[in-house]
Amino acid sequence: MICGLLVDHLGWRAAFAAIAGLCIVIFSGSFLVPTPAKPERKVVFDLPGVVLTVIGLFSVILGFLKVSSWGLFTPFNAPFTVMGLSPAPFLVLFGLIVLAIMLKWERHREATTGSALIPLSFLATPQVRNGLYLTAFIFLAYGSGIFVTVSFVQVVAGLNGIETGLLILPFALGVVVFSLGLPIVWKNANPKRMCQSALLIGTLGSVLCIFGFGPSDFSMIVPVGMCLIGVSMGIVSAYSSYIVTSALPARDAQQSGGVQATSRNVGQAIGVAVCGMVMLTAVTMTVQDMASHDASLSQDTQQKVANLSVIPYLSDTGFSTLMLDQGVNQKDVTELNQVYKTARLKATRAGMVATAVMTLLFLFGTRNLPVRARGSDDAAGEEPRAKKSKI
Incomplete structure (x- = not known):
């Protein structure tokens, strides 16, 4: 809401300056954090592992984020193509290959030095893997849900920054109240059942949003x-953090924060990429299909619409300008605007359907979650750490 107020009255630069100022405050506060005890033996900086991790993650995240603008396979506005295809999936594939090499290197390093950026216990423990999946869900839901909703309310409904902030305030309150309050109110809850229930609640929320969008506005749903x-x-x-750390040795648990943060970033990138791709594909295909069967449009207009590789997610005015720039006559632009409103609504709902489906898929990653929270009398079979599996 604060950034929305700054954007509305002072512009984007002021909003980003405020974010930068907050980062400086947080950085300054980091000096108040107690210095951890030094390890018994000297830790050598893993330069090859860091370089491989940066290249791999950068490629994967950038590739996912660019799917919505470059296209999944058919290139939209890509700066270049690979064998006539969008470079986005190739960038993701390259990143995954680099990360696979990085994991091989980390196994070698852990075997020879006893330390690694990603210890084997992170990958060999089912509970840890499932905990990281759920950590990814947190920002996947944030990225996809916010992306679809904010795109609609600002581009279509015309809300400004502060109005958008007020709209998503219930979303933020839901996150804060339950993430901080639930462990206090319900100390001995079943983490597995709670996370499964959370995924079903998130799916219900996505479904409700589907019915709340209209051609040019939205309801309180x-x-x-x-x-x-x-x-x-x-x-x-x-x-999620407890699920990850409770299944790790103490030393590995201390360095799990970075891996959890990476999971969140990858989850957000996937959420935005999938929803963006679904929405662009839906609006493009729907407009082209409806235009081709609309007898009131001239053949010239139908051909011009069919020749467009991608039709962006735009406001009514933005779409009219796009069609006029393509040489479509004013009479057909008026008719196409009605077509576009229908297509845009379908695309918005398709984006929320994608969010609901992705949320449901995370249920498959809850099988190995613990059934008792830390401190319960019968916590997870009374074993301090989860068993590892071979991978």
Whole structure:
């Protein structure tokens, strides 16, 4: 809301300056954090592992983020093509190959030096893997839900920054209240059941949002649905870190924060990429299909619409300008605007359907979650650490 107020009255530069100032405050506060005890033996900086990790993650995240603008296979506005295809999937593939090489290197380093950026226990323990999946869900839900909703309310409904902030306030409250309050109110909750319930709540929230969007406006169902998505994120946030750290040796648990942060970033990139791709594909295909069967449009207009490789997600005015720039006559532009409103609504709903489907898929990653929270009398079979599996 604060950044929305700054954007509305002072512009984007002021909003980003405020974010930069907050980062400086946080950085200054880091000096108040107690210095951890030095390890018994000297730790050598893993330069090859860091370089491989940076290249791999950068390629994967950038590739996912660019799917919505470059296209999944058919190139949209890509700066170059690979064998006539969009470079986005190739960038993701390259990043995955680099990360696979990095994991091989980390195994070698852990075997020879006893330390690694990503210890084997992170990958060999089912509970840790499932915990990282849920950590990714937190920002996947944030990225996809916010992306679809904010795109609609600002581009279509015309809300300004502060109005958008007020709209997503229930979402933020759901995250904060449940992530901080749930462990206090319900100390001995079943983490597995809570996370499964959270995913179902998030799915319900996405479904509600589908019915809250209209051709040019939205109903109060949308903030209710976003609140449920926020509640879902909050519940998972309350348990995801515990799920990861409780299954790791003490030393590995101390360095799990970086891996969890990486999972969140990858999850957000995937959420935005999938929803962006679904929305662009839906709006493009729907407009082209409806235009080709609209007898009131001239053949010249139908051909011009069919020749467009991608039709962006735009406001009514933006779409009219795009069509006029393509040489479509004013009469057909008026008719196409009605077609576009229908297509845009379908695309928005398709984006929320994608969010709901992705949320449901995370249920498959809850099988190995613990059934008792830390401190319970019968916590997870009374074993301090989860068993490892061979991978």
